[in-house]
Amino acid sequence: METILLMAHAEAGEALGKQAREVLAAAVAVAKDCGGTLCVGLVGADVQAAAASVAGCGAARFLAVSGEDFANARYGTDAAAAEALCRAADATLVLVPATSRWNRVIAGVAHRLGGRADTHVTGLAVNEGVPRATRWWYRQRMEGVFSRSTRPWLLALEGGIAAAWEGAAGQAVIEPVAVAGTTTRSRLEGFESPPADQQTIRPDADLLFVTGAGWTKKQPDGEVKTAKAEELIGTFLKKARASLGSTKSLVDLGGEGQAVISFLTHMNQVGQTGSTPRHPKGLATCCHGEEPHTVGWRFIGERRAISLDPNCGWARGKADVLYVADAFAVMEKVNELLA
């Protein structure tokens, strides 16, 4: 019988976060479908509030590694905490949210436990009593369903693949788990992050706004209007709180020393050699809709595009709605309406 352990990081005084509750919902379903035992393992400075917020999830045990040493992301302490929780629960199937913090340690933890780890899991179901995971291969072109006989089997589940667990809060009886011999050579000095309006990658945004090389091309009136493009895009992002994506062509232009949108980097690139973000809606502007780009749109719910070219890739079935229009004019009007 499987012992399913959900592991999550907890913020002191706060309910368990949304992505962790999504994985909890998957863990609850798997435990039910394979007749296994569910355990919750939390890591953080103080996990009391997080445990209380999911007290009604039906977990047989709430285990916790807590204390100031475990408040911040650090490979040594995160891996040691995870290893201790897995051993204390005697877990066979371990589920974590695919945050950068968990993705960093999950392979190392599996190695210490003599188990196996899989990341970027996009689905989990029980078939004939066996838990099976779904993920994509070959740059998101092929989807596969697989299981493993090795235990423990650690899985990092992508965000947005299950509805977050909602249920009764209450009193959770927490079993503290001791971590032996962690050394903390690195110390957190503080956080440095760009101002909110310069942070253009927003995974939680409702809209992905994608820019293409067309913004920097000579326009029908013979002019190149990169500065205007930057102003229109920047204003729209601030007003709509959208996440900014780009085609490869546009971010590559910057590397060639050409004038481009200043706040774009390769981190914004969407596609086969870029990222595959998840947003309910996407709007492509001045972008041709080539296959290596649109393959990165796989998980975007509703796709719209603005292009001057009625024969572009978007028009050939890749967008739900294509506006054959000048994106400069459209975005000017949209910004006016948003004001």
Ligand SMILES: Cc1cc2nc3c(=O)[nH]c(=O)nc-3n(C[C@H](O)[C@H](O)[C@H](O)COP(=O)(O)OP(=O)(O)OC[C@H]3O[C@@H](n4cnc5c(N)ncnc54)[C@H](O)[C@@H]3O)c2cc1C
């Ligand atoms: C191995 C490989 C991997 C690749 N990986 C990726 C990837 O990960 N991501 C990616 O994006 N690409 C990738 N590419 C490149 C991809 O094939 C395309 O070359 C690229 O996506 C094209 O970018 P674009 O649409 O911005 O530019 P263009 O093809 O130059 O298209 C610009 C578009 O803007 C339109 N336009 C111009 N002015 C306006 C205006 N005023 N209003 C509206 N529309 C306007 C034009 O009509 C045109 O359709 C890859 C290619 C290869 C070979």
